Amino acid sequence: MRRRTALVALTICALLAGCGSRLTDEQRAALVVPQGGSAGTQDSAVTGEDGAVSEGTAQQPGAANPQQPDKQPNPPGSIAGGCRGTGGATDKGVTAGEITIANISDISGPVPGLFQSAQQATKAFVEYFNATQGSVCGRKLKLVSFDSRTDSGGDQQATSQACEQAFALVGSMSAFDQGGGPAATGCGIPDLRASTVTAQRQRTPVSFGAASNVVNLVSSAGPDLVKSSFPGAIGNAAYMYLNADASAQNARSMQKAAEARGIRFVYSQAIDIADVNYAPYVAKLKETGTKIVYWIGSAQYAVRLQQAMRQQGYTPEAFITDPSAYDPAYVRQGGAAVDGTVVYTNGALFEESNAQVALYKQWLGRVAPGAAPSYFGMFAWAAARLFVTTAAKVGPQLTRKAMLDAVRQVHDFTAEGMVAPQDVGGKRTSACMTLVKLRGGTWSRLAPASGYSCGSLIDTGVGG
Numbered sequence: 001m002r003r004r005t006a007l008v009a010l011t012i013c014a015l016l017a018g019c020g021s022r023l024t025d026e027q028r029a030a031l032v033v034p035q036g037g038s039a040g041t042q043d044s045a046v047t048g049e050d051g052a053v054s055e056g057t058a059q060q061p062g063a064a065n066p067q068q069p070d071k072q073p074n075p076p077g078s079i080a081g082g083c084r085g086t087g088g089a090t091d092k093g094v095t096a097g098e099i100t101i102a103n104i105s106d107i108s109g110p111v112p113g114l115f116q117s118a119q120q121a122t123k124a125f126v127e128y129f130n131a132t133q134g135s136v137c138g139r140k141l142k143l144v145s146f147d148s149r150t151d152s153g154g155d156q157q158a159t160s161q162a163c164e165q166a167f168a169l170v171g172s173m174s175a176f177d178q179g180g181g182p183a184a185t186g187c188g189i190p191d192l193r194a195s196t197v198t199a200q201r202q203r204t205p206v207s208f209g210a211a212s213n214v215v216n217l218v219s220s221a222g223p224d225l226v227k228s229s230f231p232g233a234i235g236n237a238a239y240m241y242l243n244a245d246a247s248a249q250n251a252r253s254m255q256k257a258a259e260a261r262g263i264r265f266v267y268s269q270a271i272d273i274a275d276v277n278y279a280p281y282v283a284k285l286k287e288t289g290t291k292i293v294y295w296i297g298s299a300q301y302a303v304r305l306q307q308a309m310r311q312q313g314y315t316p317e318a319f320i321t322d323p324s325a326y327d328p329a330y331v332r333q334g335g336a337a338v339d340g341t342v343v344y345t346n347g348a349l350f351e352e353s354n355a356q357v358a359l360y361k362q363w364l365g366r367v368a369p370g371a372a373p374s375y376f377g378m379f380a381w382a383a384a385r386l387f388v389t390t391a392a393k394v395g396p397q398l399t400r401k402a403m404l405d406a407v408r409q410v411h412d413f414t415a416e417g418m419v420a421p422q423d424v425g426g427k428r429t430s431a432c433m434t435l436v437k438l439r440g441g442t443w444s445r446l447a448p449a450s451g452y453s454c455g456s457l458i459d460t461g462v463g464g
Contacts, residue, residue, distance in 0.1 A: 074134030079385065080392035086138035087396035093167030094398055097135075100142045101126075101387065102166035103380070104158040104180065105173045109150025110273055111298050115173035117327075118194045119145050121377035122171035124363040125384035136388055137396045148172075152179030152245075163187035168403060170387045171210075171380030175246050175298075177201040190403045192387050192424075194380040197246040199463030202427060208407055210383035210415070211346065212422040215249050215463030217429040218257035220455030222344050225435050225447050226292070226320065227262065229342075233291035233317040238267035240281065240305060242297025250322075251296040253462035258294075260458055266290060271301065278308035286314050295321040302341075303334040310337045318342050323375035326350075331441055341438045342446060346420040346430045347378045351443055356381075356418035382415035386424065420452045431455055 074081040086096050093100040103122040106114040126141045144165055146158035159180030162169055168190040174180075177193070178200035184191045185204055195211035196202045202214045227234050237258070241251035248270060255265060266288040269281055282305075285293060293309075293316045295302045302321050309315070320342045324330075330338060348354040350361075350373055360381045361373050390410065394402045408425040420432035432452035436443050447453065 075132070078133045079129075080133060080136045080388050083137040083392040083395055085396045087398065090397055091167060091399045092163075093165065094139070097139055098142050099136060099139045099168075099391065099398070100144060100166045101168050101170040101384075102144045102146060102162035103171050104146045104148050104155060104162060104169060105171075105380075106150040106175055107147040109154075111150065111300050114150055114175065114298065115194075115376055117371065117374040117377035118171055118173035118380035120364060120368045120371055121194075121360060121373075121380035122384050124360065124367045125171075125381050127367055128359065128363040129384075129388060133388075136391045137398065139398075141388075148174040148176070148180070150175055152176040155179035156183055159183040159189075160187075163189050167398070167400065168192060168387060171383045173197075173376050173380065175244060178245065181207065188400050188404075190387075190400055190407065192383045192390075192407060194376050194383050197250070199249055202463075206404060208410075208424050208427065209379075210386055210413070210422060210424060211379045211419070211430070212413075212424050212427060213429045214427055215253050216460050217457045218254055218460055219429055219431045219433055220257070220261055220458055221431060221433040221453045222254070222455075223258040223261035223263055224455055225344070225433060225453055226258070226318070229435060229447050230292060230318045234263045235291075236289050237263050237265045237292040237294065238269070238285055238288065238290040239265055239294045239296075240269050240271060241295065242301055243270040243272045244297070247297040249463045251294075253460040254296070255294070256460040256462060257458040260460075263292075271297075271305075273301075276304075278305050279312065281305070282308045282312045282314055285309070285316070286312065291317045293319050295319065297322075297324075299325040299327060299330040300333070303330065303338060306334060306341075307337045315340075320344065323347070326436065326443065327374050328372040331438065339438055339440065343436050343438075343443075344433050345375060345436060346422075346433050346452065347375055348418050349434065349436060349443070349445060352445070354418060356385075356416045360418075378418060382413075382419055385415050386410065386413060420454075429457060431457055 088096045103119050105119040107116050123143055126143045130140050146162060148155040148158050155174045155176055156179040160183045163183060170192050171194050173194045177196060178198040181201050181204035184206050188206060191207040193209050195209040195213055196207055199215045201207050239251055239255045241247045267284055267290055302325055323343055323345045325341055326343045326345060348357050360378060364371055364373055390406045391398055394406050410425040411423045413422045413424050420430045422430050432454040434452050435446040437446040
């Protein structure tokens with residue numbers, strides 16, 4: 001087993017272009033933990049009567065007892081290493097030895113497991129932090145998880161429960177996140193989400209997205225990259241979207257931004273979730289001579305649309321969709337029908353070398369063997385990292401108010417190069433973007449040639 005562990009560590013080092021000065025101490029620490037588990041053991045998840053699932057605290061030699069401060073120093077280079085001592089029980093969900101955080105994501109509903117990757121990534125970060133990074137001012141992390149059920153009522157109920165059990169919400173993701181906004185505001189819980197997707201949640205004063213997108217502010221980089229990649233097709237575009245709050249708001253805003261940058265739309269159409277016959281929509285695309293089809297909504301419905309397009313022998317020059325399609329499940333489900341899909345993203349590409357993405361993948365494999373990394377999982381991991389570094393800056397006297405004040409000062413967050421610069425505290429959409437394309441079942445960079453293309457922000461007035 002020791003030989004196998006060493007081989008695994010050496011292999012990962014090779015993939016990351018060497019284990020020398022290019023890796024931080026925290027990354028080196030993560031590489032030497034044997035595969036198949038954390039440095040200690042994980043308490044079994046326990047489901048309570050209120051529906052919360054406690055993921056426990058990773059236990060290891062020297063780990064903190066929830067009632068006693070951790071006396072072990074953080075390892076060199078720890079992301080929370082600047083914080084020493086403990087302030088005891090300073091606020092709800094905080095003890096001398098533990099900080100309880102909650103994740104609320106869509107697990108059940110019309111699309112089962114819609115944002116399960118965000119919950120898995122948050123759990124992966126908690127495992128990683130507790131096993132390799134020491135503590136936040138003597139406190140380990142404890143995670144409780146909730147299912148928002150792809151429903152605004154479910155999000156509201158889960159938020160109300162989390163208000164009483166946890167210090168903060170971390171890495172959450174819900175298609176109907178407007179539901180929990182009033183409850184979060186009422187209890188003053190810091191809500192550091194993977195992303196906020198509705199205008200209502202974006203206006204919630206305690207809610208911030210690691211992906212700092214807001215509906216009314218759209219980067220010019222997206223439409224400009226499309227124009228440069230498909231110059232002969234921009235006069236005949238269509239915007240199709242799922243008829244749900246988040247999808248509809250974002251589609252209207254992004255279409256207006258694209259129009260402002262010179263893309264002409266000949267067709268725009270909302271599609272109800274219950275609609276199973278996409279043939280009439282494809283017929284309209286053909287009739288209008290559409291050459292670029294934009295789609296916003298669950299990747300499952302994007303597959304349905306493209307399958308209907310294939311059945312009618314219709315192939316646009318580009319099929320462009322949001323990052324929910326940047327996922328192995330989309331490729332498996334759609335097969336040949338989805339080949340050629342173009343996705344816009346403001347996160348690192350899984351196919352390229354990135355040290356923080358490598359950590360996310362590694363620890364995801366520990367908590368959810370066989371699970372694939374996703375865009376939303378990446379930003380949930382980033383949100384958890386931001387929570388820890390911000391809590392450490394607040395110091396031993398950790399309170400909800402102090403945490404919120406500190407988050408509002410975060411304006412250029414990249415999670416160590418994992419994502420494009422995000423103005424989390426200012427709640428302004430990232431100005432930077434990349435296009436990736438699916439070719440032969442494999443994703444690869446389309447534009448720009450490297451890094452991100454960054455533009456200006458267009459205020460569309462939609463949802464602002």
